Amino acid sequence: LFEQAHFVGVTRPGHVLADQGLPGSAVSLVEVPAMAISSTDCRARVAQGKPVWYLVPDGVVQYISKHGLYRPGAPVEDHVHVPSRPDH
Numbered sequence: 001l002f003e004q005a006h007f008v009g010v011t012r013p014g015h016v017l018a019d020q021g022l023p024g025s026a027v028s029l030v031e032v033p034a035m036a037i038s039s040t041d042c043r044a045r046v047a048q049g050k051p052v053w054y055l056v057p058d059g060v061v062q063y064i065s066k067h068g069l070y071r072p073g074a075p076v077e078d079h080v081h082v083p084s085r086p087d088h
Helices: 039-047 058-067
Strands: 007-010 027-030
Touching: none
Parallel strands: 007 027
Antiparallel strands: none
């Protein structure tokens, strides 16, 4: 793949991006400043009635609001359903 495409590696808060063993002509490493916030933090903020509009995309804020997610007394799923892959 390195011969067919140029890859860009992007940093993530709390992780170091290393280029050991990567072909420099095929990979660019970019440091992106970002807020170190987890989805758990976002859910807790919603549950406390605090805003998350500056932490997640607008569509996510609208979906959370529309479906009343993460609010006290909201139904909680004890699992996530992942559809099975069709056999090949």
